Amino acid sequence: MSAFPFSKLVIFGVGLIGGSLARGLRERGASQGVSGQSGGQVIGVGRRAHSVARALELGVIDAAATLDDEAALAAALDGADIVLIAAPVAQTQALLERIAPHLQPQTLITDAGSTKSDVIAAARAALGERIGQFVPGHPIAGRESSGVEAALPDLYVGRNVVLCPLPENAPQAVERIAAMWRATGAVIGQMSAAQHDRVFASVSHLPHVLSFALVDQILDTPDAELKFSFAAGGFRDFTRIAASSPEMWRDVCLANRTALLAELDAYTEVLAKLRAAIDAGDGAALETVFARSRAAREAWQERGGKKFAQAAPAPEAGPGK
Amino acid sequence: MSAFPFSKLVIFGVGLIGGSLARGLRERGASQGVSGQSGGQVIGVGRRAHSVARALELGVIDAAATLDDEAALAAALDGADIVLIAAPVAQTQALLERIAPHLQPQTLITDAGSTKSDVIAAARAALGERIGQFVPGHPIAGRESSGVEAALPDLYVGRNVVLCPLPENAPQAVERIAAMWRATGAVIGQMSAAQHDRVFASVSHLPHVLSFALVDQILDTPDAELKFSFAAGGFRDFTRIAASSPEMWRDVCLANRTALLAELDAYTEVLAKLRAAIDAGDGAALETVFARSRAAREAWQERGGKKFAQAAPAPEAGPGK
Numbered sequence: 001m002s003a004f005p006f007s008k009l010v011i012f013g014v015g016l017i018g019g020s021l022a023r024g025l026r027e028r029g030a031s032q033g034v035s036g037q038s039g040g041q042v043i044g045v046g047r048r049a050h051s052v053a054r055a056l057e058l059g060v061i062d063a064a065a066t067l068d069d070e071a072a073l074a075a076a077l078d079g080a081d082i083v084l085i086a087a088p089v090a091q092t093q094a095l096l097e098r099i100a101p102h103l104q105p106q107t108l109i110t111d112a113g114s115t116k117s118d119v120i121a122a123a124r125a126a127l128g129e130r131i132g133q134f135v136p137g138h139p140i141a142g143r144e145s146s147g148v149e150a151a152l153p154d155l156y157v158g159r160n161v162v163l164c165p166l167p168e169n170a171p172q173a174v175e176r177i178a179a180m181w182r183a184t185g186a187v188i189g190q191m192s193a194a195q196h197d198r199v200f201a202s203v204s205h206l207p208h209v210l211s212f213a214l215v216d217q218i219l220d221t222p223d224a225e226l227k228f229s230f231a232a233g234g235f236r237d238f239t240r241i242a243a244s245s246p247e248m249w250r251d252v253c254l255a256n257r258t259a260l261l262a263e264l265d266a267y268t269e270v271l272a273k274l275r276a277a278i279d280a281g282d283g284a285a286l287e288t289v290f291a292r293s294r295a296a297r298e299a300w301q302e303r304g305g306k307k308f309a310q311a312a313p314a315p316e317a318g319p320g321k
Numbered sequence: 322m323s324a325f326p327f328s329k330l331v332i333f334g335v336g337l338i339g340g341s342l343a344r345g346l347r348e349r350g351a352s353q354g355v356s357g358q359s360g361g362q363v364i365g366v367g368r369r370a371h372s373v374a375r376a377l378e379l380g381v382i383d384a385a386a387t388l389d390d391e392a393a394l395a396a397a398l399d400g401a402d403i404v405l406i407a408a409p410v411a412q413t414q415a416l417l418e419r420i421a422p423h424l425q426p427q428t429l430i431t432d433a434g435s436t437k438s439d440v441i442a443a444a445r446a447a448l449g450e451r452i453g454q455f456v457p458g459h460p461i462a463g464r465e466s467s468g469v470e471a472a473l474p475d476l477y478v479g480r481n482v483v484l485c486p487l488p489e490n491a492p493q494a495v496e497r498i499a500a501m502w503r504a505t506g507a508v509i510g511q512m513s514a515a516q517h518d519r520v521f522a523s524v525s526h527l528p529h530v531l532s533f534a535l536v537d538q539i540l541d542t543p544d545a546e547l548k549f550s551f552a553a554g555g556f557r558d559f560t561r562i563a564a565s566s567p568e569m570w571r572d573v574c575l576a577n578r579t580a581l582l583a584e585l586d587a588y589t590e591v592l593a594k595l596r597a598a599i600d601a602g603d604g605a606a607l608e609t610v611f612a613r614s615r616a617a618r619e620a621w622q623e624r625g626g627k628k629f630a631q632a633a634p635a636p637e638a639g640p641g642k
Contacts, residue, residue: 140551140553142554160551162551189551191547195544195547198542198544198548199544199547199548199551200551202538202539202542202548203539203548203549203551203552203553203555203556204552204553204555204556206535207535207555207556207559207560208555209592209595209599210531210535210559210592211559211614212595212610212611212614212615213588213591213592213595213610213614214527214528214531214588215613215614215615215617215618216591216610216613216614217523217584217587217588217590217591218523218524218617219613219614219617220587220591221519221523221587223516223519223520226512226516226520227519227520227523227524228524228617228621230461230481230483230510230520230521230524231524231525231621232461232524232525233463234524234525234528234529234561234562235524235525235528236622237558237559237561237562238528238531238532238558238559238561238562239528239618240555240558240559241555241558241559242614242615242618243615243618243619243622244611244615245615246607246608246611246612246615247608249607249611250604250607250608250611251604253599253607254599254602254604254607257599257600257602260599261596261599261600263538264592264595264596264599265596266538266541266542267534267535267538268589268592268596269538270534270537270538270541271530271531271534271585271589271592274530274533274534274585275582275585275586275589278530278574278575278578278581278582278585279578279582281575281578283571283572283575286567286570286571286574286575287567287568287571289533289534289537290533290565290567290570290571291567292536292537292540293532293533293534293536293537293540293563294533294536294563294564294565294566294567296536296539296540296549297536297560297563297564298564300549300552301557301564
């Protein structure tokens with residue numbers, strides 16, 4: 001893995017996602033690290049002094065700033081090559097508005113939000129004519145634990161990072177962000193923001209809603225306790241994602257409202273079709289649906305469960321800065 | 322584990338479920354095995370000669386009969402203490418009708434079907450006034466693989482077996498069946514057939530339908546391939562049960578139609594409530610539902626994922642035959 005040359009990377013939100021980028025770049029030789037070897041400097045910016053202090057203490061970042069210190073923020077952004085927004089999606093616009101006054105022409109901004117259309121709208125509102133400096137992104141990686149202590153240098157190895165380039169993005173700008181992620185071991189894919197939001201509404205956001213909904217429905221029945229007592233492996237797998245963060249999934253549902261509602265409505269139609277077949281005793285119709293689903297699920301599993309299909313081939317690594 | 326004394330057990334359908342009962346009893350000393358030690362004889366009955374032949378070859382059963390040989394069937398049932406129906410639920414009535422002419426007064430019949438109201442109706446139709454000899458049961462155990470080769474002696478260790486006694490069952494008859502399962506290491510619970518069907522409609526049958534439905538819905542969208550390509554861990558867990566047998570789940574859906582439709586309708590109402598909250602941008606409503614579901618899911622996980630709540634305490638092991 002070749003090192004990615006940059007002089008200054010600023011990460012807003014040094015938790016699992018931002019911290020793992022910093023650690024991934026550092027341990028792969030692309031950033032200088034505390035020992036001052038060749039590569040770039042990584043600066044972490046947080047809302048609270050203690051969270052960036054912890055990241056500094058762990059050696060995840062080289063320097064820190066907090067949002068309430070305007071001078072430190074200006075200094076952090078001065079000469080920055082890349083800024084990553086790795087904070088909750090709902091904070092994107094406010095953060096970009098704080099960054100905008102200090103944004104220099106050579107600086108590219110990217111993000112790690114799990115929805116894209118809303119993030120792009122927020123970026124357009126905050127950055128105006130400088131929107132070309134913002135390259136929307138979404139690393140498809142996570143762990144059950146969060147925070148900078150959970151950050152791992154190999155979190156992105158072999159994982160997908162989706163970029164959703166804007167018409168205003170120069171190809172070199174997109175490639176620059178792609179190269180940064182590639183330096184952590186990630187695989188880069190590109191699609192439009194609308195495609196992205198449909199895809200993740202379908203395979204991630206909707207399943208979370210459906211899983212939360214099943215537990216909710218059981219809780220409202222008089223024999224809820226008995227039901228939980230006999231729930232076994234199928235229930236366990238199906239509801240694993242119902243243990244996810246309520247705040248995060250609230251935000252995702254609202255941020256990706258349009259795409260999620262479209263998928264939810266299509267899903268509700270499938271349920272209505274299955275309900276009618278069950279009610280009519282139409283075993284052939286049920287078996288047809290179940291058999292087709294099983295075949296698709298098995299094919300997905302057989303090809304590794306998350307084969308990366310490049311919607312648009314990513315260009316080869318170009319020259320750095 | 323004390324041995325369960327019986328002289329003759331007849332198993333209709335020596336696959337995973339029936340075969341594991343035979344192996345569990347044998348290896349725990351409750352049946353005689355090929356060496357002829359103390360305990361009972363296990364006879365397997367199958368539709369096809371080759372399936373019972375394989376069970377015999379593997380030493381899972383002591384003797385075999387096929388359904389098309391009336392004399393062998395009569396001989397198998399002569400002097401039987403217990404008959405287990407471990408064939409697909411849809412075959413229950415036909416099998417009981419084959420058994421009925423040879424059913425002796427001392428013989429108890431039980432089953433392993435995953436639905437109970439329909440099995441009881443089938444048993445009443447086939448057995449008439451002798452319905453008291455039929456004790457409905459459901460071992461909550463399974464594996465991905467099926468067939469007698471997949472049978473395990475410890476499949477039932479620590480697993481729940483639900484019995485749904487009928488008003489016509491003598492308490493000793495219920496205890497007799499409970500003792501047989503207990504001899505395999507299982508834990509016995511009792512509930513009514515209606516309760517059973519509601520519980521499993523909720524925590525097993527509905528999740529299967531919902532999981533099949535998600536894959537089906539994705540397949541009907543133009544960007545299905547892209548969606549599958551970016552599906553990750555949440556999707557994997559949620560759809561694991563969509564790789565289940567289409568035939569079996571078709572039969573379960575139809576056999577438990579009433580309870581399943583009730584749960585599906587209640588679930589659809591929850592989805593409509595969540596849809597309205599997403600559409601209205603009501604983050605507080607979403608977070609309330611998600612937080613309550615997460616708390617319940619985490620509590621379930623913490624208490625072992627399948628704590629057994631005894632709806633009706635099972636009696637202590639009574640005297641054998």
